Amino acid sequence: MRIRLEAxxxxxxxMVWLSPIVAVALTIAASMVMFAxxxxxxxxxIYNYFIDPLTTRNGVAELFVKATPxxxxxxxxxxxxxxxxxxxxxxxxxxIGALAGGGLALAFYDVDTxxxxxxxxxxxxxxxxxxxxxxxxxxTRFNTNEILTSLMxxxxxxxxxxxxxxxxxxxxDGFNFPESRLFHxxxxxxxxxxxxRLHIGWLITLALAGVAxxxxxRHIIGFQIRVFGMAPAAASFxxxxxxxxxxxxxxxxxxxxxxxxxxxxxxxxxxxxxxxxPGYGFTAIIVAFLGRLHPFGVxxxxxLMALTYLGGESAQSTMNLxxxxxxxxxxxxxxxxxxxxxxxxxxxxxxxVMRGSAL
Amino acid sequence: xxPPPRLELIGITKxxxxxxxxxxxxxxxxxxxxxxxxxxxxxxxxxxxxCIYGVQRADSGTMLWEGRETDIASPNAARKLGIGMVFQHFxxxxxxxxxxxxxxxIDADLARKDLAGRIRAVSRQYGxxxxxxxxxxxxxxxxxxxxxxxxxxxxNPRLLIMDEPTSVxxxxxxxxxxxxxxxxxxxxxxxxxxxxxxEEIKTLCHKATIMRMGEVVAExxxxxxxxxxxxxLMMGANLVTPERRPHRTYGDPLLVVRDVNIAxxxxxxTDLHDIGFEVAAGEVLGIAGIAGNGQRELMxxxxxxxxxxxxxxxxxxxxxxxxxxxxxxxxxxxGFVPEERLGHGAVPQMTLWENAFLSAAxxxxxxxxxxxxxxxxxxxxxxxxxxxxxxxxxxxxxxxxLSGGNLQKFIIGREILQDPGVIVALQPTxxxxxxxxxxxxxxxxxxxxxxxxxxxxSQDLEELFEISDSMSVISxxxxxxxxxAGELTxxxxxxxxGGVHGAAPRGSGKAEAHAHPA
Numbered sequence: 001m002r003i004r005l006e007a008x009x010x011x012x013x014x015m016v017w018l019s020p021i022v023a024v025a026l027t028i029a030a031s032m033v034m035f036a037x038x039x040x041x042x043x044x045x046i047y048n049y050f051i052d053p054l055t056t057r058n059g060v061a062e063l064f065v066k067a068t069p070x071x072x073x074x075x076x077x078x079x080x081x082x083x084x085x086x087x088x089x090x091x092x093x094x095x096i097g098a099l100a101g102g103g104l105a106l107a108f109y110d111v112d113t114x115x116x117x118x119x120x121x122x123x124x125x126x127x128x129x130x131x132x133x134x135x136x137x138x139x140t141r142f143n144t145n146e147i148l149t150s151l152m153x154x155x156x157x158x159x160x161x162x163x164x165x166x167x168x169x170x171x172x173d174g175f176n177f178p179e180s181r182l183f184h185x186x187x188x189x190x191x192x193x194x195x196x197r198l199h200i201g202w203l204i205t206l207a208l209a210g211v212a213x214x215x216x217x218r219h220i221i222g223f224q225i226r227v228f229g230m231a232p233a234a235a236s237f238x239x240x241x242x243x244x245x246x247x248x249x250x251x252x253x254x255x256x257x258x259x260x261x262x263x264x265x266x267x268x269x270x271x272x273x274x275x276x277x278p279g280y281g282f283t284a285i286i287v288a289f290l291g292r293l294h295p296f297g298v299x300x301x302x303x304l305m306a307l308t309y310l311g312g313e314s315a316q317s318t319m320n321l322x323x324x325x326x327x328x329x330x331x332x333x334x335x336x337x338x339x340x341x342x343x344x345x346x347x348x349x350x351x352x353v354m355r356g357s358a359l
Numbered sequence: 360x361x362p363p364p365r366l367e368l369i370g371i372t373k374x375x376x377x378x379x380x381x382x383x384x385x386x387x388x389x390x391x392x393x394x395x396x397x398x399x400x401x402x403x404x405x406x407x408x409x410c411i412y413g414v415q416r417a418d419s420g421t422m423l424w425e426g427r428e429t430d431i432a433s434p435n436a437a438r439k440l441g442i443g444m445v446f447q448h449f450x451x452x453x454x455x456x457x458x459x460x461x462x463x464x465i466d467a468d469l470a471r472k473d474l475a476g477r478i479r480a481v482s483r484q485y486g487x488x489x490x491x492x493x494x495x496x497x498x499x500x501x502x503x504x505x506x507x508x509x510x511x512x513x514x515n516p517r518l519l520i521m522d523e524p525t526s527v528x529x530x531x532x533x534x535x536x537x538x539x540x541x542x543x544x545x546x547x548x549x550x551x552x553x554x555x556x557x558e559e560i561k562t563l564c565h566k567a568t569i570m571r572m573g574e575v576v577a578e579x580x581x582x583x584x585x586x587x588x589x590x591x592l593m594m595g596a597n598l599v600t601p602e603r604r605p606h607r608t609y610g611d612p613l614l615v616v617r618d619v620n621i622a623x624x625x626x627x628x629t630d631l632h633d634i635g636f637e638v639a640a641g642e643v644l645g646i647a648g649i650a651g652n653g654q655r656e657l658m659x660x661x662x663x664x665x666x667x668x669x670x671x672x673x674x675x676x677x678x679x680x681x682x683x684x685x686x687x688x689x690x691x692x693x694g695f696v697p698e699e700r701l702g703h704g705a706v707p708q709m710t711l712w713e714n715a716f717l718s719a720a721x722x723x724x725x726x727x728x729x730x731x732x733x734x735x736x737x738x739x740x741x742x743x744x745x746x747x748x749x750x751x752x753x754x755x756x757x758x759x760x761l762s763g764g765n766l767q768k769f770i771i772g773r774e775i776l777q778d779p780g781v782i783v784a785l786q787p788t789x790x791x792x793x794x795x796x797x798x799x800x801x802x803x804x805x806x807x808x809x810x811x812x813x814x815x816x817s818q819d820l821e822e823l824f825e826i827s828d829s830m831s832v833i834s835x836x837x838x839x840x841x842x843x844a845g846e847l848t849x850x851x852x853x854x855x856x857g858g859v860h861g862a863a864p865r866g867s868g869k870a871e872a873h874a875h876p877a
Contacts, residue, residue, distance in 0.1 A: 220720075220729050226709070227717065233703040236664045237695070238717045239685035 005346040015344045017297075020290050022343070023336040024304070030332055040319055048318055049311035049329075059310065061196030065268050066309050068201045069094070069260035069277065071302035073284035075212045076256025078293040080249040082216070083225040087250055089135065089150025090257040091281025092157035093128040097258020098265045099161060100127025102272040105187035105265075106169060106180055116186045120262055128258015129251050131157060136250040140243040146250070154281070165274050180272035189267040201263040208256070212295040221248055257281060278309065286334045305330065363426030365390045365518055365549040366411070371420035373406050380406040381417065382573045388518065393540060393550045395560040395581060398570035399593055399792040404553050407570070408520055411551070412444050413437040438466075443511030444520040449503050451495050453627070458491035461510045469513065481512045485539045496627075500649060501532035508539065519543065520551045525559060526818070529649060530853035537563050555593070555793075557586035558821075569593055594793050609828075610640030613692075613812035614781045615674040619660055619667050629653040629836040631660065636831065636841055638781065638812035643804065644841055645827030646816040647852050653836035654816050655698070658785045661814075662695045663688050676780045686721040692780030694718075696771055696787055700763065704770045707759035711751065714758050715740035715773055722777045739776070747772035748798065764795030771799050775806055782806060783814040788822060800826050820849055832856055 031049075032042035053059045073090045080087040087093075101124035108116055135149040162178075171181045189199040216222035228235040228245045235245070264276055287305050291297030312326030366388045373381040381403045388394045398404045409415040411422070413431040422429055424440055431437050437444075451460050458478060462470040475491040482489045487505045495503060504524060511519055521540070525533045540550055540563065552564055560567055561581045569577040569592045577592045619634040631653050638644045648654060659665040660673070663685040667673065672681040675691040685695070695718070697703040705714045716725050716736040723739060725732045740754040747768045751761055758766055767787065774782055784803065788796035804826055807813040816833070817823050823830060824844060831841040832855040839855055 218730050218733070220726055220731065223713070223716070223731060227706050230708050231702045231706045233697075233699065234706045234717065237662060237685065237697060237703055239663070239689075239721070241684070 003348060003350050005342065006349045008345055008347055011344050012347075016292055019340040019343055020292070020297075020301070020337060022340040023290075023333060026336040026340070027329065027332045030336070031329060034328070038321070040321070045315065045319060045321070049315050049325075050307060052318070053307065053310040053314045057193075058196050061193055061198035062310055063303060063306050064202045065197050065199070066306035067302045068205050068267070069264055069280040070284050070287050070305050071205050071209060071299050072260040072263070073253075073257045073281055074287035074291060074298040074302055075209055075295050076253035077284055077288040078212070078291070078295065078298055079216070079222075079225055079252045081229075081288055082293050083229040083245050083249045085139075085246055085249045086147045087132065087135070087150050087253050088147050088285065089132070089152075089154045089281070090253065090284055091277060091279065092150070092154030093131045093254045093257035094261035094264075094277055094281045095154075095157040095161050096131040096261070097124035097128035098261030098272065098276050099157075099164065100124055100130075100258065101262030102180065102183075102265045103169075105183045106272075108187075109181065109184060112184065112186050114186065116184075117189065117266065120187060120266055121259060124258045124262025125255040126258070128254040128256070128261065130254075131258070132250040132254025136247050140246055146246075161272075161276065162274060165272055169272060171271075178274050182271045183266065187266060188270055189263065197268045199263075199267040201267045204259075204263070206299075209295040209299050216295065225249060257284075283330055286330060286337070290333070290337060305333075308333070362390055364388060364423070365392075365425060366551075367423040368407075368411070369421040369423070371407065371410060371417045371422070373403075373410060373415065373417045375406075379573050381410070384420070384570070384573075384575050386568055386575070388549045388551060390517075390549055391544050391547045392566060393544050393552055393564045395564035395567035396551055396553045396570065397555060397557075397560060397567050397589065397593055399555060402570040402593075403573040404570055405522070406573075408444070408522065408551070408553060411437070412442060412520060438514060441515065441517035442520065443514055443516035443518070445504070445507045445511060445522065445524060447522045447524075447526065449507055451503055451506060453496040454494065456492055456494055457489060457498075457506050460495060460506055461491075461513065464510050465513060477513060478509055481509055485512060485542050486535065487539055500527045500651065501529065501535075504528070504536070508536075512543075516548060518549045518551065520553070522553045523555075524552075525554065525556060527650065529856045530820070530849060533559070556821075557589050560589070561586060590793060609642045610810060612637040612639045613676050614638040614783075614814065616661075617672055618669065619657075619672050621656065621660060621665060621667055623653075623656050623836075624659075624665065625655065627651075629656060631656050631836045634660075634836075634838045636838060638814050640780075640810045640812055641807055643807045643813040643815065643826050643828045645823035645830045645844065646814070646833050646838065647820060647823050647830060647856055648816070648818065648833035649856055650818055652834050652856075654785060654833060656836070657816065657833065657838075658695075658697060658783070661693075661783050662697070689718070689721045689777075689779075694774035694777060694779030694782040696774055696782070696784035698785040698789065700766050700770060701759060705758040705766060708757055710755050710757055711744070711761075711769065712737040712740040712754040714769070715743060715754075718773060719777055740773075743769055743772040743776055746776060747802070762792075764791040767791050768795055768798060771802055775802055779806075779811060781812045781814070783816070785816045786818065787815060788817075788819065796822075820852060823852075824849070 028046060032046060035042040035045040054063065073094065077087060077090060101120035104120050104123045105116065131153060134153055135146040138144040138149050139146045165178045165180060169180045171177065171179055189201055192198045192200055192202060216226070224235065224240045224245055225248065227238060228240060228242065260280065261276060265272055269276065283305055287298055287301040290301035290304065291299065308326055308329045312323055312329070315321040315325055316323050364387045368384060368386040371381050371384040384407055396404050406415065410417045411431065413433045413436050422431065429440065431440065458475050461478060462474055478491040487509060489502060489505045489509060504527065524536060528536065544550055554560055564581050567579050567581045568575055569579065569589065571593060581589065615637050617635040619631050621631045623630050629652055634657065636644065656665065660667055663683060667681045670679040670682040675688055675693050678691040680688045680691055701707045706717065712733070716731060719739055720726055725736050737754045743749065744751060744754065749765050749769045749772065751765060761769065771787065787799050787803065791799065800822065803813050803815060815823065815826065827844045829841040830844045830847055830852065832839045832852060834856060
């Protein structure tokens with residue numbers, strides 16, 4: 001009696017979508033063990049973590065508020081990862097996008113115009129793109145590894161943010177708190193449901209997920225990206241150039257991350273603060289893979305991940321669990337997802353090895 | 360009483376998920392016999408051999424070694440019994456000497472005592488000239504194969520399995536190998552010879568077992584058969600040889616290549632030197648050569664994946680395209696059939712309509728403001744499937760789900776139905792079943808008869824002689840001057856493949872080749 005992995009003849013399409021569900025189930029099981037070891041009632045903890053946050057209208061609204069940046073960034077990253085371009089610096093692109101859009105809001109602080117908000121969104125997209133252009137340029141010109149350059153630029157971006165909110169962009173009437181002025185109404189996103197923080201950024205996100213799906217499946221840009229990721233030699237046979245694919249994917253994901261950044265500060269936050277994102281840019285990497293690099297999958301994955309943020313906060317306040325639980329959850333989920341993905345190519349066989357009976 | 364067979368298989372059955380690879384296979388090999396295992400790709404030859412060599416286990420069946428029932432659990436056990444195998448793909452370290460490579464592949468105690476001396480002795484005994492001191496990267500493919508053979512012989516095998524050994528050899532090298540195998544057999548060693556080259560089997564093998572779709576369909580004495588009759592047994596159908604008009608006239612040159620010099624971007628690649636040739640409308644030019652002599656690089660230069668220095672080094676129907684990418688060349692009328700079907704000519708995980716779009720988008724205008732015309736692409740893919748009898752349930756199936764022959768028919772059809780003025784195909788029938796191969800060759804000939812210039816680069820001399828009007832040879836990155844195929848013999852081409860350097864002027868190919876014996 002033993003357990004072994006047997007290669008499948010073909011990758012299983014069913015397992016591609018079943019594997020995230022298996023991963024979620026295993027994550028919950030493992031975290032229940034963890035809660036038990038910590039001395040809390042595992043069932044109550046899971047309830048507090050996953051169900052309780054969704055029992056109020058506000059909680060549901062918060063779920064989509066948190067899902068907005070995760071989905072936006074995750075959809076953008078799907079383009080990159082499908083082409084085997086590994087942009088790990090979405091957090092930095094988000095930060096620069098927020099600064100570009102936020103800078104605009106501060107510069108036109110006294111101007112009341114309906115054009116300001118759209119201009120901020122565009123500025124955010126361009127800011128994210130500009131930050132992603134650095135690894136793109138380095139990769140296409142000098143063949144540097146985009147994993148390293150994009151990741152390191154994240155820390156540069158965070159320091160730029162820190163400098164600006166502590167220095168030039170600090171609110172003059174803010175008692176020296178490292179925060180910018182609160183944005184004007186014309187620089188903040190309209191609410192979607194009054195009394196909650198849910199804003200139209202979520203609708204923008206839904207629309208862009210649809211556009212992304214269309215781009216990936218029906219547009220030549222998505223086609224080039226997919227061919228390049230699956231078979232680089234076939235891409236050059238078809239006349240698709242690698243440099244163009246690298247640029248396109250980094251611009252798309254940089255732009256999406258930048259947009260997520262500006263939506264954060266123009267939406268739920270309403271000003272520039274020292275910490276704009278609790279690591280959305282990194283969590284979105286998990287979201288992208290959880291969603292199988294498919295825009296609609298990413299949508300579901302983003303909502304699930306948003307729940308882990310909410311659950312972490314809820315567990316913190318009601319059960320006195322440390323905030324690190326959120327990180328542990330997300331780590332476990334990625335770990336189990338990668339492990340379950342083995343089942344796409346292999347099946348588990350339990351039992352004695354079948355040997356040639358008469359051989 | 361006659362000695363028992365060296366190896367006897369009774370009722371071997373092996374099933375993979377979804378495929379019955381071997382079904383109730385019987386095989387009997389006598390001592391000193393050269394026994395051919397013959398069949399198309401996918402007939403189950405490799406699976407059977409893997410079972411014999413202990414790489415795979417059969418699901419059921421009996422294996423008798425010299426009359427005794429045996430269970431071969433691993434390649435190691437097979438070697439202990441006295442079974443040696445020479446694989447189609449060598450496992451040699453380029454940066455090590457012959458002796459070091461051999462020492463790595465045999466039992467430790469065998470490797471210790473005066474290995475170099477024994478290598479020399481074996482190579483003398485069987486006529487396999489090889490120097491144990493030389494580094495592998497300096498050796499030709501034929502010489503590398505000798506290392507593998509010598510490695511087996513050092514272990515005094517009583518059954519030697521050879522998997523498609525001649526696919527990488529020149530005709531002259533094949534002769535040397537056959538001489539060795541005959542000597543081995545007369546010394547009592549049995550040989551299981553896997554191939555689909557019928558002429559070779561006729562000259563070399565005493566008996567043949569023919570497999571089709573996992574089953575043994577016939578046993579025969581190759582000397583009593585014709586190549587045609589064996590091929591029909593192998594395919595289970597009547598073989599159609601391509602037909603063509605005997606006298607043909609050519610039009611203007613549609614593909615003109617001159618002064619192509621380019622360094623290979625690949626590791627262990629071959630640089631191209633002064634490549635120049637022309638293919639006229641209606642002509643089939645065949646370029647022969649052993650793999651690794653610059654074919655891949657030449658193909659890259661023609662497709663436009665590698666750009667040459669001068670635009671007018673590659674002229675397609677009057678348009679200079681040496682500096683242009685693949686799609687400009689497609690517009691000028693060029694169609695390409697790369698060697699790798701999966702991953703180069705087609706994207707394995709993509710559907711057939713997407714793969715039709717892959718190369719036909721430019722010429723057939725399958726884009727509408729950046730969006731793929733799904734219906735038109737699907738219709739085109741369906742037209743290819745129908746026109747070239749591609750066996751598949753439909754255009755939404757992925758390329759990887761097709762058999763090699765069917766996918767190759769799809770790729771060739773995809774290029775031909777774009778109505779190209781010029782087409783180049785690298786190894787168009789490599790690894791393709793005989794039925795599909797015949798259809799592909801016919802399609803290329805038909806295209807030429809309709810006035811296209813056809814260039815076929817292949818290792819398969821039989822194929823080239825069958826379809827070419829003119830032939831030249833690529834060797835060491837240089838191309839010989841093309842000559843009418845009717846003037847050439849297999850021997851001449853073989854000698855040139857083994858070592859002609861530079862474009863041999865008309866008639867001197869033979870003399871020059873003699874200076875470099877294969």
